[in-house]
Amino acid sequence: MNDLRIVNHQVTLVDQVEDRLLSYFKENNLGPGDPIPREMELAEALGVGRSVLREALSRLRMLGLIETRTRRGMLLAEPSLLRGMKRIVEPNMLSDKTLFNILGFRVALEIGMSEMIFQNLNKKHIEDLEDIVKRGVVKRYSEYTPVNEYEFHTKLYEITGNSTIMEFQAIIRPVSVFLKEKFQDYFLPINKELSKNGKLVSHKDLLDFLKKGDKEGFRKGMIDHFGPYYSFLKQENHFNIN
Amino acid sequence: MNDLRIVNHQVTLVDQVEDRLLSYFKENNLGPGDPIPREMELAEALGVGRSVLREALSRLRMLGLIETRTRRGMLLAEPSLLRGMKRIVEPNMLSDKTLFNILGFRVALEIGMSEMIFQNLNKKHIEDLEDIVKRGVVKRYSEYTPVNEYEFHTKLYEITGNSTIMEFQAIIRPVSVFLKEKFQDYFLPINKELSKNGKLVSHKDLLDFLKKGDKEGFRKGMIDHFGPYYSFLKQENHFNIN
DNA sequence: TAATATGATTTGTCTTACAAATATAAAATA
DNA sequence: TATTTTATATTTGTAAGACAAATCATATTA
Numbered sequence: 001m002n003d004l005r006i007v008n009h010q011v012t013l014v015d016q017v018e019d020r021l022l023s024y025f026k027e028n029n030l031g032p033g034d035p036i037p038r039e040m041e042l043a044e045a046l047g048v049g050r051s052v053l054r055e056a057l058s059r060l061r062m063l064g065l066i067e068t069r070t071r072r073g074m075l076l077a078e079p080s081l082l083r084g085m086k087r088i089v090e091p092n093m094l095s096d097k098t099l100f101n102i103l104g105f106r107v108a109l110e111i112g113m114s115e116m117i118f119q120n121l122n123k124k125h126i127e128d129l130e131d132i133v134k135r136g137v138v139k140r141y142s143e144y145t146p147v148n149e150y151e152f153h154t155k156l157y158e159i160t161g162n163s164t165i166m167e168f169q170a171i172i173r174p175v176s177v178f179l180k181e182k183f184q185d186y187f188l189p190i191n192k193e194l195s196k197n198g199k200l201v202s203h204k205d206l207l208d209f210l211k212k213g214d215k216e217g218f219r220k221g222m223i224d225h226f227g228p229y230y231s232f233l234k235q236e237n238h239f240n241i242n
Numbered sequence: 243m244n245d246l247r248i249v250n251h252q253v254t255l256v257d258q259v260e261d262r263l264l265s266y267f268k269e270n271n272l273g274p275g276d277p278i279p280r281e282m283e284l285a286e287a288l289g290v291g292r293s294v295l296r297e298a299l300s301r302l303r304m305l306g307l308i309e310t311r312t313r314r315g316m317l318l319a320e321p322s323l324l325r326g327m328k329r330i331v332e333p334n335m336l337s338d339k340t341l342f343n344i345l346g347f348r349v350a351l352e353i354g355m356s357e358m359i360f361q362n363l364n365k366k367h368i369e370d371l372e373d374i375v376k377r378g379v380v381k382r383y384s385e386y387t388p389v390n391e392y393e394f395h396t397k398l399y400e401i402t403g404n405s406t407i408m409e410f411q412a413i414i415r416p417v418s419v420f421l422k423e424k425f426q427d428y429f430l431p432i433n434k435e436l437s438k439n440g441k442l443v444s445h446k447d448l449l450d451f452l453k454k455g456d457k458e459g460f461r462k463g464m465i466d467h468f469g470p471y472y473s474f475l476k477q478e479n480h481f482n483i484n
Numbered sequence: 485t486a487a488t489a490t491g492a493t494t495t496g497t498c499t500t501a502c503a504a505a506t507a508t509a510a511a512a513t514a
Numbered sequence: 515t516a517t518t519t520t521a522t523a524t525t526t527g528t529a530a531g532a533c534a535a536a537t538c539a540t541a542t543t544a
Contacts, residue, residue, distance in 0.1 A: 010311075012526095012527070012528090013527075013528070014300055014527085014528095018304070022329060022332075025335075026332060026334065029334060030334075031334050031335055032335065032337070038493090038494060038495085039494075039495070040494085048528080048529085049528055049529040049530070050529080050530080051293060051296075051527090051528065051529065051530085052527085052528060052529080054293075054297060054495090054496090055296060055297050055300040056300075058256055058297040058298075058300055058301055059300055059301050059304045060329075062260070062301045062304075062326075063326055063329060063330050064330075065329075065330055065335065068494095068495065068496095069252070069494095069495085069536085069537085070252075070494065070495045070496075070535065070536045070537070071492095071493060071494045071495065071535090071536055071537045071538065072494080072495090072536090072537075072538080073494070073495085074494095074495090076335070078335060078336060078337055078340070079330035079335060079336075080330075081327055081330065081331070081336075081340065081344070082326075082327065083326065084304075084305055084324075084325065084326015084327055084329075084330075085323055085324065085326055085327060087260075087264060087302075087305060087307075087326075088305050088306075088307055088321035088322075088323065088326075089323070090264075090268060092268065092271060092272075092273050093267075093273055093274065093307065093318070093320065093321060094320060094321075094323075095274070095320055098320070098323060098406065101404045101405060101406035101407065102323070102406060104358065104402070104404045104406075104407070105351075105404065105406055105407050105410070107354070108351055108354035108355045108357070108358060108402070108404075108407065109347075109350055109351050109354055110354065111353075111354040111357065112349070112350035112351055112352065112353040112354025112355070113350045113354070115350070115353065115465060115472065116346065116350060119472075119476060160346070160350070162343045162346045162347065162350075163343060164340065164343035164344060164346075164347055165343065165346070165347050165350065168347070223357060230357065230361070234361060254495095254496070254497095255496075255497070256496085256497095280524090280525060280526085281525075281526070282525085290497080290498085291497055291498040291499070292498080292499085293496090293497065293498065293499085294496085294497060294498080296526090296527090310525095310526065310527095311505085311506090311525095311526085312504065312505045312506070312525065312526045312527075313504090313505055313506045313507065313523095313524060313525045313526070314505090314506075314507075314525080314526090315525070315526085316525095316526090485544100486543100486544085487542100487543085487544075488541100488542080488543070488544090489540100489541080489542070489543085490539100490540080490541070490542085491538105491539085491540080491541090492537100492538085492539080492540095493536100493537085493538080493539095494535100494536085494537090494538095495534105495535085495536085495537105496533100496534080496535075496536100497532100497533085497534080497535100498531105498532085498533085498534100499530100499531085499532080499533105500529105500530085500531085500532100501528100501529085501530085501531105502527100502528085502529085502530105503526100503527080503528075503529100504525100504526085504527075504528100505524100505525085505526085505527100506523100506524085506525090506526105507522105507523085507524080507525095508521105508522085508523080508524095509520100509521085509522075509523090510519100510520080510521070510522085511518100511519080511520065511521085512517100512518080512519065512520080513516100513517080513518070513519085514515100514516085514517075514518090
């Protein structure tokens with residue numbers, strides 16, 4: 001027997017209390033701003049010690065679901081959708097499979113945003129993008145800076161006006177960077193080749209589509225821009241179920 | 243002063259310990275499978291009581307980052323990307339703005355998946371979708387069942403072969419259902435009108451595009467299929483930053 | 485009335501204690 | 515000797531008590 005055996009995930013009292021608290025909030029239709037009973041009251045009602053209750057509360061506090069102020073008691077608050085995710089997106093902690101999934105997720109999301117981008121696009125956005133592109137002009141592919149790459153794509157997310165999407169991309173960004181670095185033997189040659197043949201869809205190309213209002217062109221450009229990612233994921237066999 | 247005043251988010255010892263634990267794992271390059279010191283050792287090293295340490299550990303346990311077995315000590319494990327999110331996606335707990343953001347997120351993701359779907363599509367997928375569509379045939383729009391709606395879209399997610407995307411959609415699904423219900427005064431008339439004019443892009447239409455291998459048609463069909471969502475979000479002014 | 489001081493309450497933290505589980509060592513048996 | 519059984523020690527899970535810090539509510543004073 002080694003450590004890879006299936007861990008019989010023991011359900012502790014804390015786990016149960018956490019669930020029961022969530023059920024309690026839901027069943028009583030409690031939402032942000034509503035006060036909840038104090039610790040001792042909850043502990044007694046649930047028949048557990050204060051320490052167990054506090055561990056469960058601590059979990060929910062981490063997610064922003066509960067806010068506490070000494071002596072004033074506890075309130076429900078609007079939780080942060082992605083705060084839990086934020087803590088654990090750490091390439092070292094995640095399997096390659098998960099990292100590939102995240103990369104695929106990102107690519108799909110970013111391409112799917114095209115519609116929203118064209119709905120919201122205004123002159124200021126264009127100007128900002130032009131500035132970013134100008135600052136990112138390089139002679140050789142190898143001179144590309146990740147920072148400029150980041151700025152451009154972040155701006156695209158920003159144009160959607162969807163703060164959840166923006167937060168999401170900020171969290172998962174390290175994954176793309178990590179994978180590109182870890183598998184540079186795959187990406188570098190491909191990108192150099194594309195660059196040499198003039199087939200690399202640059203940020204400038206994408207911006208031109210935006211300026212022309214060419215939605216179709218933009219979308220296809222984005223797909224080509226992400227071409228190396230697509231082929232990478234396909235090759236890694238992490239697109240296919242079978 | 244009311245309760246809406248800005249809460250001066252007090253940083254507790256538990257918060258700090260949580261951060262320090264994460265930093266410790268990262269700095270020591272610890273990953274899934276690696277053992278970590280026992281509670282008392284950690285507590286002493288961090289200069290805090292066992293209860294504080296346990297609250298912090300409990301948070302990380304919730305995310306799947308730490309697994310514990312009595313007497314055997316603690317191990318790091320691959321965390322679940324979305325477990326934190328799963329607990330708090332509860333329409334009652336989230337503001338409309340967040341719900342709108344989630345809906346927009348979903349729509350973008352699902353449309354962006356088209357590329358992957360065509361990369362992976364096989365006969366079995368088509369057969370499954372045909373079965374779902376067949377079972378979903380209705381005479382009037384009002385007879386549509388949410389279950390069938392769910393099955394179809396879930397199948398699309400499944401075809402991507404990306405388990406993270408699938409998990410994500412399963413978590414955020416209640417949001418679409420909730421919004422469609424809450425704002426039925428908006429959605430029902432629109433859908434009935436589209437249905438009457440034969441302009442509603444049905445699941446059958448989408449499936450036909452897939453069968454024909456018509457990527458462009460499929461994508462446009464998806465956009466139209468989500469048309470009411472787009473117009474809803476636009477109207478709610480939750481696409482625009484300004 | 486308004487400002488200040490006092491007391492009470494609630495969360496944050498530490499400590500001690502014990503139960504449950506199990507790895508390790510010791511003892512008993514074949 | 516090898517194997518099984520028993521006993522011991524260790525580690526996490528849970529409970530309870532104690533006190534500090536913060537602050538709400540009340541009483542006191544200017």
